[in-house]
Amino acid sequence: MPEMLSTLTRIAGRRREPVAVQALRSTAAAVISYVIALRLSSEPAPLTAPLTALLVVQVTLYSTLTTGIRRVNSVVAGVLIAIGFSALVGLTWWSLGLVILASLLVGHLVRVDEFVPEVAISAMLVLGVTQVADTAWDRVLETLIGAAVGMLVNLLVAPPVWVGPASAAITDLAARMSRLLEHIGEEPLGPAKVEQAAAHLHEARRLDNDIALVDASLRQAEDSLRLNPRVKEGLLSRLVLRTGLDTLEICAVVLRVACRTLTDLAKARPDSPLFTAEVRAALREVLAHTARAVESFAQLITAQVSANAEKAEARLAAELVVARASRDRFADLLLARIGEDKAQWQLQGALLAEIDRVLDELGVDKRSQRLLEELDRHTRTRRSRRLASRLPGRRRDGGGR
Structure with a gap:
């Protein structure tokens, strides 16, 4: 029964x-x-x-x-x-x-x-x-x-709204990015580290295909919100998902560059670890918190209820605070050992800059700014179309001469 x-x-x-x-x-x-x-x-x-x-x-x-x-x-x-x-x-x-x-x-x-x-x-x-x-x-x-x-x-019969499948696709994409961040922090010792770094780079490249699939699902969701009587705030829902996917796409590109940086570091030091045990632990910590921040960001942009959105935003802000603190500790450890490893300081600095870029893109203020810019752009476009429809047609003689 x-x-x-x-x-x-x-x-x-x-x-x-x-x-x-x-x-x-x-x-x-x-x-x-x-x-x-x-x-x-x-x-x-x-x-x-x-x-x-x-x-x-x-x-x-x-x-x-x-x-x-x-x-x-x-x-x-x-x-x-x-x-x-x-x-x-x-x-x-x-x-x-x-x-x-x-x-x-x-x-x-x-x-x-x-x-x-x-x-x-x-x-x-x-x-x-x-x-x-x-x-x-x-x-x-x-x-x-x-x-x-x-x-x-x-x-x-009102057509179905495809926001749910698009939100699930975005959440799944964020989960794969989160797993990649966690895998990057698991550096093996010995010659296998070059192969694993290259595997992480291939995994990061596959995210491009994943983003293309999510983008197609999101376009379907955006169309389902247009002219749909079941949707009251279709424009806002479309822009929240679209700007969120844009942020994840930027993060995926930066992650691919970070994997390239780590692969180059592994090739430059095939017989020795990339970092000391203390620095490696700090990198693992900042990547773990960044991974959780990526998942919290996906939960924020896919939240359908305002209360859930507020909780997701608070969770994301808290994760970013901890991630930036871990990033500062990682940067201090790298700076203290810059004299011991002068040959690869450019690559180490590039890795630090890439982590900074991901954390900056996931920031609540950056997301709000991007969303406001898109809303303003759509408002201006709609106003321009209304004005154009009210204006008389242009004269073919170029002004009545």
Whole structure:
């Protein structure tokens, strides 16, 4: 019985997941558009309507509106091309080639973006039937039905908000960065240290790919917040996540440089430890606190409740205070031994500067400043667009001379 209740609870919870919501919305839109097309179209199986509905009902309302318009334009353009060719030459191998070439060129001209192949597909399907005119307008009708139903479903059934998956991706990215920082502090002794330093460098380079994936997830979340009636403060939510990811991206770049610095240090001293035991312990301590600060920063930018945000900000501030104190102790130890290791003082200083940069980027004041700058930039952009829309059109003669 407890297992059954747990299963039912899990199923009920998945009903609210964005993937499940999107699947139900797409299925409903396809079925409704097919039923309508059966009554209005002369085709026995008007599958263009549900196909269009599936393509139009994207994961966000913003992309649905833009995709629906491009989809309809692509189909209408292909149908008109097919009607013109069928009236002149009919279907032959060379006319088929001309239709495909003309459709692809027209698709770029009418700017249907990813639906350029759909122009050629529509033209070929219409050109290949006997009753060209009837089939052509039936295809246009089915496309309009599918697009209209897809848009209507998104208007009546609010699309899912993808902030949760984007926040989870950001948190996971911060966790990987935190693990890398902890691994950097674990310097092995002997020849293996060069290999491990190089492994850390490869791990840091992989963060670039991870950031690209998180960026794609965040762009989807940003689109889901646009024109969505379920979201009241979409702009602020978008900017908090976007500026937070920008900060983590900068930190990832600095971490890669730090790993490069440690790799060079390891190659320069293959037979001796990079640092003394005391300095190594201080470096491990500052990296451990920096790792916790990175995770606290991710918790701060992904917090959805103000109380949780305040706790996350306090936790981040406390971790940064301890991390900077550890950094100062590490710097003092390096400075005290600068005369003993003059050959690598540039690399050691570079490592210290890279730690400073990460701590500075994670600072609460830096985050607030970046967020305010983005809000100000968006406000200015919106104000400029409103002013531009109210101004009369420019005269072509350059001022009425």
